Amino acid sequence: MKESTLVNKVIIGVICAAVILYFAVYLALGFKPDLVTTTAYSYSVDIGTEASALLVRDEQVISTTGQYVDILLDEGEKVSKGGQIALIHASQDSLETRQTIQSLEAEIQQLEYSLSTGTQATNSSKLDEEVISSMVAIRSLAASGDLSTLEDSALHLRTMVFQRDYSYGNTEAATQIKQLISDKQKQLDSLNASLSQVSQTITSPASGCFSGEVDGFESLITPSMLSSLTMQQLNELLHKEVADPPAALGKVVTNNTWYLATLIDQPSVEGLLEGKTYKISFSDDYYGMISMNLERLVMENDQTMAIFSTNTNLSDTTLLRQQTVDIIAQQVEGIRIPRQALRVNTETVTDDQGNQSQVNSYGVYTVVGTQAEWQEVKVVYSDDDSFYLVQPVDETASSRLRAGDEVILNTTNITDGMVVRS
Known part of the structure; x- marks a missing residue:
């Protein structure tokens, strides 16, 4: 009897221990942190070198002694030799008359467009939205004190209102527009007849690209000087304050090819080679990159001078002269991973x-099937904040990190071959 009681106690003890062990394992697995992963993907980074720069162009300055000038061309607009650039008026009244004529011509054109499109099928609700949007835009302009585009905005609102009347079946809308066009055309004819005070027409001395910006550098540096330009000369030009020439109306850039003379405060720049094309990023008034060819490279006195050229984007850059630019001399490509995904193994x-x-x-741990797999990598770029660019140590290995792989972020206690997903 005593032996039976002892056996029962032993059995009960073993069962209790098994139950406790079961719940301990269950709780341990239950509190195991969830697997956190992300997708690795291909990425490239442009590495720029900052430089002070000067834009150099073939330019002819146009001068005038007239006081009342009406420039006919937009900034960067192309002009042929002998083409009209500006009208010089003899009085302020004559200039104001000319400006009124331009406004009337724009109004008539807008009204004729409204008349020609008004009978077309139009979404009424969309027109209502455009009318409200135009009204809000005019109110915003008035509230901000910016009246530079107020006239155009009011003209656009009037066109939207006429088109809205059409869409709602207002049969008198067409008659109203035609009457407005007739009245404004009579006013325009009268003004043109009275405009006899234009004393001079300014024409272009050559074909090219017009700019109203004249800064005094036009005669200080030209493309023909760049082959013999020294670092000292460029440095002086970059820090030079030049007065605007008097009585300058504008200028014509006579050659599509323009240049960028840059000075870099480094004895050398990795990746710069004469004859190669590089992307240049500008700091002011132009956003975007321009591809330019490296024409000349000089390295001395712990500085580098690089002369670039291009025959694109001339009309977009006529306002630029002294600039701070980034020269994209290198592009690093790799696989982008979050910083927390990278692990370091130290061996003796x-x-x-x-x-x-x-x-x-x-290396990083990736999920392959249900297991974690170690992939050794080399770091090719770090942005110091959020990510690394890496490449496989062995590009030919069958098991290596690839773009699109699922990378584990919470790698604490993860080992190679460990089952991480059921």
Whole structure:
């Protein structure tokens, strides 16, 4: 009887221990943190070198002694030799009359457009939205004190209102527009007849691209000087304050090819080679990159001078002269991963002479099927904030990190081959 009681106690103890072990394992697995992963993908980074720069062009300055000038061309607009650039008026009244004529011509054109499109099928609700949007825009302009585009905005609102009347079946809308066009055309004819005070027409001395910006550098540096330009000369020009020439109306850029003379405060720039094309990023008044060819490279006195050229984007850059630019001399490509995904393994190795040293290897854990797999990588770029660009150590290995792989972020206690997903 006593032996039976002892056996029962042992059995009960074993069962209790098994139950406790079961719940301990269950709780441990239950509190195991969820697997956090992300997708690695291909990425490239442009590495720029900052430089001070001067834009150099073939330019002819146009001068005038007239006081009341009406410029006919927009900034960067192309003009042929002998083409009209400006009208010089003899009085302020004559200039104001000319400006009124331009406004009337724009109004008539807008009204004729409204008349020609009013009978077309139009979404009424969309027109209502455009009318309200135009009204809000005019109110915003008035509230901000910016009246530079108020006239155009009011004209656009009037056109939308006429088109809205059409869409709602207002049969008198067409008659009203035609009457407005007739009245304004009579006013325009009268003004043109009275405008006899234009004393001079300014024409272009050559074909090219017009600019109303004249800064005094036009005669200080030209493309023909760039082959012999020294670093000292460029440095002086970059810091030079030049007065605007008097009585300058504008200028014509006579050659589509323009140049960028840059000075870099480095003895050399990795990746810069004469004859190659590089992307240049500008700091002011122009947003975007321009591809330019490196014509000349000079390195001396811990500085680098690089002369670039291009025959594109001339009309977009006529207002630029002294600039701070970024020269994109390198582009790094790799696989982008979050910083927390990268792991460092440190091993102690012994050489043939018995000397020991520590060697670091870098890698990430990826999910392959249900297991974690170690992929050794090398870091090619770090942005110091959020990510690394990496490449596989062995590009030919069948098992290596690839774009599109699922990378583990919470890698604490993760080992190679460990089952991480059921």
